[in-house]
Amino acid sequence: MELSPDSIILWQAGFAKLNLTIVLTWLNILLLTVGSALVTRRLRDDGKLSRWQNLLEVLVSGIEQQIADMGLSPAREFLPFLGTLFIFVLFANLLAVVPGYRPPTGSLSTTAALAISVFVAVPWWGIRRRGWGGFFGMYIKPSVFMLPFNILGELSRTLALAVRLFGNIMSGSMIAGILLTVTPLFFPVVMQLLGLITGVIQAYIFAILAAVYIAAAAKVQRVREDDGQGGLHG
Amino acid sequence: MLIDWFTVAAQTVNFLLLIWLLKRFLYGPILQAMERREARIEGRLQEARQEHEVAREEAAEYQRLNRELEETRTESLHQVAEEAGQHRQQLIDQGRAEASALTEAWKAAVCRDRQLFMADLKKRIGSEVLQIARKALNDLTGCDLATLLAERFVARFAALDQEQQSSCRTAAETSGVLVRSAVTLEDPIRSRLEAGLQPLLGPDAAISYCIADDMPLGIELILGGLKLSWGVDSYFAELERQIDLQLEEVDGTGEGGRRSL
Structure with missing residues (x-):
């Protein structure tokens, strides 16, 4: 049994390869894009809304509200990145109930790619909001001796982000596979339902943690500076 | 190796591609639609x-x-009520004035009718009394009333004092003598009357006669500005006064009766 769909290679030419993870990711992208385009093609801003438009509006406005609750303002600046993180992970995890489908989030490469994206997004917004000095100065506070620990913390949380999602999704698929061999009736269905819950929760956790990290770089630092100014005045 | 770095790179690109696609086909249209709806709702609000x-x-x-x-x-109602009150008072005053004028006219008419009635009554009673008296006297005693009246008048005239007789003579000589009587005096009576008066008034006194319609019974002698009357006027005056009293009592009773109503 493969631990990851990465190992199922459909096509390879030297370093480049086309494995199941990439193909299923493209499938996800295709479904999300086509579905969104179909729904948003006939958007109405008056009268009765369609069910799908209503669903998407609830989804988008809910994500925007969550981002705003995290203290990220304006929320629409962060909506494409954080919203896509959530929707992509959620969609991939939900499709896991389809027989034969291997969620791309069960691939450590995919979760690593997402974690790396977060890892890059944090300094991207941190520097845009705080400037170079303001952002990198965060790593030497409260003392310069904290620099290696801060860097290590940054890396470890990125790794944890990737491994947490991978572990949860992969384990769900593995347990379902193992149970199919032990108790092929009924029990795997329950585990699939449990896997659905886990998938939703993991998508939420992943997006929220990314929002927290970005907020920590763009906003929490400001609180620290305010504390410092207060100390000067005191 | 669980991590395939080519796959990592490809998935990163895929993720960035998905961000762009969703931004193009999901977030943008949905947010714009929501903004338009919010704007429309705000506009409607x-x-x-x-x-x-x-x-x-x-x-x-x-x-x-x-x-x-x-x-x-309210003001119009007050004004109309006030005007109505004034108009009502004017109508009442006008009605009272008209009623008063009518009453006065009616009283005048009644008074005039009474006077006419009394004059007519006086004349009729006098005429009737005269005829009755004349007939009764003639039937019972064979005497003529006019003759007796003339004799009595001459006797009364002769009984006047000298001063009065002198004044009468002077007046008779100046303006003549007019004898007014209720009935036509016959020639014998006139002769006896002239025979009685001429010694007192003088032989040159011109004596003329006329019939007085307003005199019921009696003889009246007019000497210029003097007038000597011998008749029943005082009786008729008393009779008229008694009738007036009776009429006033009847009027008083009638008015009292009307008031009691």
């Missing part, structure tokens, strides 16, 4: 607020007009 404000102002204007109308109506 603004419009509703404006309409509410307009309605409130119109309601205030209507209440003000209503209040003014009510005040005007």
Whole structure:
């Protein structure tokens, strides 16, 4: 049994390869894009809304509200990145109930790619909001001796982000596979339902943690500076 | 190796591609639609607020007009009531004046009718009494009333004092003598009357005669500005006074009866 769909290679030419993870990711992208385009093609801003438009509006406005609750303002600046993180992970995890489908989030490469994206997004917004000095100065506070620990913390949380999602999704698929061999009736269905819950929760956790990290770089630092100014005045 | 770095790179690109696609086909249209709807709702709310404000102002204007109308109506009612009162008082005064004028006219007419009636009554009674007296006297005693009346008149005239007789003579010589009687005096009576008067008034006194319709019974001698009368006028005056008293009693009873009603 493969631990990851990465190992199922459909096509390879030297370093480049086309494995199941990439193909299923493209499938996800295709479904999300086509579905969104179909729904948003006939958007109405008056009268009765369609069910799908209503669903998407609830989804988008809910994500925007969550981002705003995290203290990220304006929320629409962060909506494409954080919203896509959530929707992509959620969609991939939900499709896991389809027989034969291997969620791309069960691939450590995919979760690593997402974690790396977060890892890059944090300094991207941190520097845009705080400037170079303001952002990198965060790593030497409260003392310069904290620099290696801060860097290590940054890396470890990125790794944890990737491994947490991978572990949860992969384990769900593995347990379902193992149970199919032990108790092929009924029990795997329950585990699939449990896997659905886990998938939703993991998508939420992943997006929220990314929002927290970005907020920590763009906003929490400001609180620290305010504390410092207060100390000067005191 | 669980991590395939080519796959990592490809998935990163895929993720960035998905961000762009969703931004293009999901977030953008959805957020724009929501903004348009919010703008429309806000516009409608603004419009509703404006309409509410307009309605409130119109309601205030209507209440003000209503209040003014009510005040005007009350004032008009007061004015109309006052004018009606004045008009009513004018009508009452006018009615009283007209009633008073009618009453006065009626009283005058009644008085005139009474006078006419009394004059007519006096004449009729005198005529009847004279005929009855004349007939009764003639039947019972064979005497003529006119003759006796003339004799009695001459006797009374002769009984006047010297001064009065002198005044009468002077007046007779100046303006003559006019004898007025209720009935035509016969020639014998006139002769006896002239025979009785001429010694007193003088032989040159011109004596003329005329019939007095207003005199019921008697003889009246007019000497210029002097007048000597011998008749029943005092009786008729007393009779007229008694009749007036009776009529006034009847009127008083009638008015009292009307008042009691």
